[in-house]
Amino acid sequence: xxxxxxxxxxxxxxxxxxxxxxxxxxxxxxxxxxxxxxxxxxxxxxxxxxxxxxxxxxxxxxxxxxxxxxxxxxxxxxxxxxxxxxxxxxxxxxxxxxxxxxxxxxxxxxxxxxxxxxxxxxxxxxxxxxxxxxxxxxxxxxxxxxxxxxxxxxxxxxxxxxxxxxxxxxxxxxxxxxxxxxxxxxxxxxxxxxxxxxxxxxxxxxxxxxxxxxxxxxxxxxxxxxxxxxxxxxxxxxxxxxxxxxxxxxxxxxxxxxxxxxxxxxxxxxxxxxxxxxxxxxxxxxxxxxxxxxxxxxxxxxxxxxxxxxxxxxxxxxxxxxxxxxxxxxxxxxxxxxxxxxxxxxxxxxxxxxxxxxxxxxxxxxxxxxxxxxxxxxxxxxxxxxxxxxxxxxxxxxxxxxxxxxxxxxxxxxxxxxxxxxxxxxxxxxxxxxxxxxxxxxxxxxxxxxxxxxxxxxxxxxxxxxxxxxxxxxxxxxxxxxxxxxxxxxxxxxxxxxxxxxxxxxxxxxxxxxxxxxxxxxxxxxxxxxxxxxxxxxxxxxxxxxxxxxxxxxxxxxxxxxxxxxxxxxxxxxxxxxxxxxxxxxxxxxxxxxxxxxxxxxxxxxxxxxxxxxxxxxxxxxxxxxxxxxxxxxxxxxxxxxxxxxxxxxxxxxxxxxxxxxxxxxxxxxxxxxxxxxxxxxxxxxxxxxxxxxxxxxxxxxxxxxxxxxxxxxxxxxxxxxxxxxx
Numbered sequence: 112x113x114x115x116x117x118x119x120x121x122x123x124x125x126x127x128x129x130x131x132x133x134x135x136x137x138x139x140x141x142x143x144x145x146x147x148x149x150x151x152x153x154x155x156x157x158x159x160x161x162x163x164x165x166x167x168x169x170x171x172x173x174x175x176x177x178x179x180x181x182x183x184x185x186x187x188x189x190x191x192x193x194x195x196x197x198x199x200x201x202x203x204x205x206x207x208x209x210x211x212x213x214x215x216x217x218x219x220x221x222x223x224x225x226x227x228x229x230x231x232x233x234x235x236x237x238x239x240x241x242x243x244x245x246x247x248x249x250x251x252x253x254x255x256x257x258x259x260x261x262x263x264x265x266x267x268x269x270x271x272x273x274x275x276x277x278x279x280x281x282x283x284x285x286x287x288x289x290x291x292x293x294x295x296x297x298x299x300x301x302x303x304x305x306x307x308x309x310x311x312x313x314x315x316x317x318x319x320x321x322x323x324x325x326x327x328x329x330x331x332x333x334x335x336x337x338x339x340x341x342x343x344x345x346x347x348x349x350x351x352x353x354x355x356x357x358x359x360x361x362x363x364x365x366x367x368x369x370x371x372x373x374x375x376x377x378x379x380x381x382x383x384x385x386x387x388x389x390x391x392x393x394x395x396x397x398x399x400x401x402x403x404x405x406x407x408x409x410x411x412x413x414x415x416x417x418x419x420x421x422x423x424x425x426x427x428x429x430x431x432x433x434x435x436x437x438x439x440x441x442x443x444x445x446x447x448x449x450x451x452x453x454x455x456x457x458x459x460x461x462x463x464x465x466x467x468x469x470x471x472x473x474x475x476x477x478x479x480x481x482x483x484x485x486x487x488x489x490x491x492x493x494x495x496x497x498x499x500x501x502x503x504x505x506x507x508x509x510x511x512x513x514x515x516x517x518x519x520x521x522x523x524x525x526x527x528x529x530x531x532x533x534x535x536x537x538x539x540x541x542x543x544x545x546x547x548x549x550x551x552x553x554x555x556x557x558x559x560x561x562x563x564x565x566x567x568x569x570x571x572x573x574x575x576x577x578x579x580x581x582x583x584x585x586x587x588x589x590x591x592x593x594x595x596x597x598x599x600x601x602x603x604x605x606x607x608x609x610x611x612x613x614x615x616x617x618x619x620x621x622x623x624x625x626x627x628x629x630x631x632x633x634x635x636x637x638x639x640x641x642x643x644x645x646x647x648x649x650x651x652x653x654x655x656x657x658x659x660x661x662x663x664x665x666x667x668x669x670x671x672x673x674x675x676x677x678x679x680x681x682x683x684x685x686x687x688x689x690x691x692x693x694x695x696x697x698x699x700x701x702x703x704x705x706x707x708x709x710x711x712x713x714x715x716x717x718x719x720x721x722x723x724x725x726x727x728x729x730x731x732x733x734x735x736x737x738x739x740x741x742x743x744x745x746x747x748x749x750x751x752x753x754x755x756x757x758x759x760x761x762x763x764x765x766x767x768x769x770x771x772x773x774x775x776x777x778x779x780x781x782x783x784x785x786x787x788x789x790x791x792x793x794x795x796x797x798x799x800x801x802x803x804x805x806x807x808x809x810x811x812x813x814x815x816x817x818x819x820x821x822x823x824x825x826x827x828x829x830x831x832x833x834x835x836x837x838x
Contacts (some may be wrong), residue, residue, distance in 0.1 A: 117573045119264045124154045125565035127256040129558045149252025151587045159268035159323025165253040171219025179224040202481045209477045210470045222513045268323035275320040279313040280389040293363040300359040304710045314349045337449040344442040351438045355431040362424035384439045391446045398446040406432045427808030472676040480519040487515045487624035503613035530618040536586040633691030635833045642757040644681035647674035648719040649753030699832030711820045718812045
């Protein structure tokens with residue numbers, strides 16, 4: 112009989128729960144629920160993800176218990192200082208987990224410390240003993256589910272890794288072929304959003320598959336460093352292809368083959384590289400050698416036939432082609448390293464630097480999520496202290512912390528929808544609780560009931576929301592709290608209704624805390640991140656002409672790094688909040704307008720990052736004072752436009768940006784002859800000319816994108832779009 116993957120995974124989690132309850136009740140544990148809790152949170156779409164979660168759960172539990180005991184020892188008699196210390200611990204965990212590669216470790220650290228507190232009933236003198244019990248219960252759930260996942264229908268991630276790698280390399284090849292064909296045909300390249308999004312998703316899928324397969328495949332674990340290096344190189348190739356497409360949108364119809372030397376050989380070599388890399392991964396072979404091939408321009412033809420704007424566009428394309436050549440060469444070396452299990456090239460130190468840079472830099476959204484979690488904790492804690500005999504007691508504090516921490520990773524989740532489905536599942540459990548469970552004769556009949564109930568909920572929840580959905584986790588978790596399986600089972604209508612009220616109280620408190628310090632309304636947060644991206648882009652554009660003394664200041668460097676981080680992550684945040692918007696019910700703009708807004712923001716962010724990375728010192732060697740003055744004027748105008756689009760009320764004229772851009776070219780000289788003469792002087796001057804032309808091409812891109820975004824933004828009713836509605 113054929114069973115779908117969803118059915119198999121549902122059977123596995125149901126079986127694991129039955130085994131956990133059988134063992135826990137067999138040795139007379141008081142709280143078997145915590146073993147079941149470990150099973151529910153560790154069950155994922157494949158074996159690698161499940162084992163990853165299990166390992167991180169245990170490490171996070173041990174770390175949290177150590178931290179909890181230190182806090183208890185430091186503040187044994189003062190509940191306010193204890194709660195403040197606890198809040199600082201949770202805040203640190205929540206802030207780090209939002210950008211960490213090991214999110215579940217920090218998530219566990221954040222709420223296990225409150226699980227310990229709940230287990231003691233507020234009596235901190237019992238914390239050590241209860242902490243040991245909690246470790247035992249969690250370890251039981253992890254071991255049982257791990258054995259079930261490994262021994263019964265193991266869904267190993269190795270095949271998924273192979274499939275993800277081949278799929279991404281196929282997309283690389285197809286994306287590059289489309290760009291190369293436009294170069295040869297002299298046709299205008301259109302930036303296709305769907306293709307770009309597919310490429311980015313395939314890249315993310317590979318990085319996730321590498322992490323999963325490193326956990327459930329011994330062969331992948333042995334060469335995990337090589338796979339991670341390969342993942343980093345594929346990401347670099349993905350970014351290079353996106354930049355190439357953007358540059359070709361300016362120059363592909365100018366006749367690139369005519370003005371760049373040996374382009375036929377270059378295109379043939381690059382096609383061969385993409386083909387070899389794909390074959391090497393698919394057939395487990397080496398990819399061969401790759402020699403350096405630098406694309407050079409035909410200076411004489413450029414001087415005779417191209418204007419300055421066209422020369423700048425060719426310069427941008429030339430730089431993009433050379434960047435792609437470097438990254439594909441590094442990718443071939445990474446593939447060869449993987450097959451030979453040696454490191455012939457540098458490690459992924461750049462990736463580690465980017466990771467720590469993103470982890471430690473301040474992020475307004477991450478800070479807002481920290482505040483939301485703390486507000487939820489403190490509201491529930493104060494209610495527990497000052498409301499006599501509050502329903503649920505410390506359990507409310509614990510569950511609010513767990514749900515708030517999970518929601519901090521996915522703040523665009525519809526809280527009302529989560530509440531409705533969870534309460535619906537709890538109400539569906541009432542017949543079992545009142546009519547079936549009191550008549551069960553022993554554990555065998557109870558085990559059958561647990562199995563079929565869990566299978567049903569898991570199967571339909573996976574189909575509707577996915578294996579990693581918070582709704583699916585809550586729908587499986589809350590009935591276990593209500594059933595409260597143990598050897599001294601009691602049945603009470605009051606207890607059941609109290610748990611339903613506890614659930615309602617939890618979601619009411621979360622509804623309040625999620626709008627502090629700012630609204631969690633997805634449309635508002637979408638616009639807020641749009642404004643934040645444009646504001647930081649404006650500051651980076653203007654920053655290029657500040658005095659050297661100011662730029663060397665440590666405070667100024669931190670200021671620049673902060674805004675650079677915002678530009679790097681804002682597009683991801685915009686897509687993140689866009690997922691929470693009901694596109695069938697958006698107001699103030701159409702679907703096509705929203706899609707175009709996101710496209711233009713991605714293009715603007717990429718070009719601003721490129722502009723910031725241009726070596727100004729070399730560029731200034733060849734630019735006259737009059738040119739530099741026009742560059743300063745253009746930066747000021749572009750900054751004003753960006754500030755205006757970010758919501759600042761400034762008087763601007765978009766036509767002035769185009770005039771400022773044109774004046775730079777007028778200063779350079781329309782026939783570009785004088786500038787190109789400098790190219791032949793020496794290597795340093797040639798680099799200066801190359802950087803200056805590259806700068807002109809990037810400014811041309813930014814000017815065009817700002818012009819288009821300005822017109823698009825003026826046609827959108829942002830106020831109506833952000834208006835609060837019943838969601």
